[in-house]
Amino acid sequence: MTETDVDWQTTFLDQGLYQDLATLFTALGQAADFPDLAQLGQWLAPGTQTLSGQPVQFCADAPSDYYEAQVLASGRVPTRERNWHDLFNALAWALFPRAKAMLNGQHVADIDAHGLHPRTLRRDSLTLFDECGVLVVASDLSLLEDLRQHRWQSAFVARRGAWGRQIEGRVFGHAVYEQGLTPYLGLTAKMFPVLVEADYFAWNIKDRYGYLDQVLALALAGDALKDKALLSPLPLLGVPGWWPANAAADFYDNTQYFRSLSRPRPPL
Numbered sequence: 061m062t063e064t065d066v067d068w069q070t071t072f073l074d075q076g077l078y079q080d081l082a083t084l085f086t087a088l089g090q091a092a093d094f095p096d097l098a099q100l101g102q103w104l105a106p107g108t109q110t111l112s113g114q115p116v117q118f119c120a121d122a123p124s125d126y127y128e129a130q131v132l133a134s135g136r137v138p139t140r141e142r143n144w145h146d147l148f149n150a151l152a153w154a155l156f157p158r159a160k161a162m163l164n165g166q167h168v169a170d171i172d173a174h175g176l177h178p179r180t181l182r183r184d185s186l187t188l189f190d191e192c193g194v195l196v197v198a199s200d201l202s203l204l205e206d207l208r209q210h211r212w213q214s215a216f217v218a219r220r221g222a223w224g225r226q227i228e229g230r231v232f233g234h235a236v237y238e239q240g241l242t243p244y245l246g247l248t249a250k251m252f253p254v255l256v257e258a259d260y261f262a263w264n265i266k267d268r269y270g271y272l273d274q275v276l277a278l279a280l281a282g283d284a285l286k287d288k289a290l291l292s293p294l295p296l297l298g299v300p301g302w303w304p305a306n307a308a309a310d311f312y313d314n315t316q317y318f319r320s321l322s323r324p325r326p327p328l
Contacts, residue, residue, distance in 0.1 A: 111165035128167035148234035178290035191235035251294040
């Protein structure tokens with residue numbers, strides 16, 4: 061993943077895609093420069109650790125071993141300073157400590173079982189979600205199926221009022237946040253569907269993240285990402301509230317971005 065050539069600024073927090081970061085990391089919006097490693101460490105939940113029991117800490121030194129192996133064995137997460145990609149990865153650790161630890165552990169388990177090269181479908185899937193994953197959470201299964209089956213007009217236009225009440229997106233992949241700094245028509249993430257009870261949407265944001273972290277960690281432990289079959293494309297700029305232009309219904313008429321499926325996906 062290439063680095064985003066953007067100097068420090070806080071205006072990105074005004075965009076809908078970053079609303080959760082603005083709410084949960086208020087000091088981010090007040091910072092005069094990139095947060096340093098100490099500040100990033102302070103945002104970690106107490107007791108955040110790898111599956112090997114090592115406390116997670118962000119370090120400036122380059123990995124001495126394969127990245128995922130070093131993280132699991134030592135808890136040290138290589139984090140370049142003044143770097144958007146690594147900043148957003150650190151924030152992902154703060155938001156999803158259990159799931160990030162489980163994903164890291166599964167990477168290493170796959171390497172131990174199959175070797176570093178060639179990469180397996182499982183490792184490719186884990187990497188894809190780590191970088192580009194978005195949890196789409198809904199209390200109505202048909203809303204998730206609309207997205208998975210590329211029924212964009214139904215999901216984003218006809219049922220737009222359901223967003224924030226029966227369905228929402230929560231970013232997991234740190235590359236999603238990085239790419240959102242320089243958005244372009246065609247920007248696409250990978251959707252991981254999560255079905256919840258209706259009362260989920262009455263919870264506060266911290267409780268929602270805590271629940272999703274636990275659900276995702278359990279799903280990963282159950283090998284939910286053994287391949288990419290469960291992950292479907294999510295046109296990121298189409299999510300209501302995440303991109304101003306999608307307030308106009310004709311935004312979704314662009315069939316090069318909002319593409320149809322050649323054949324239906326198996327239902328969840």
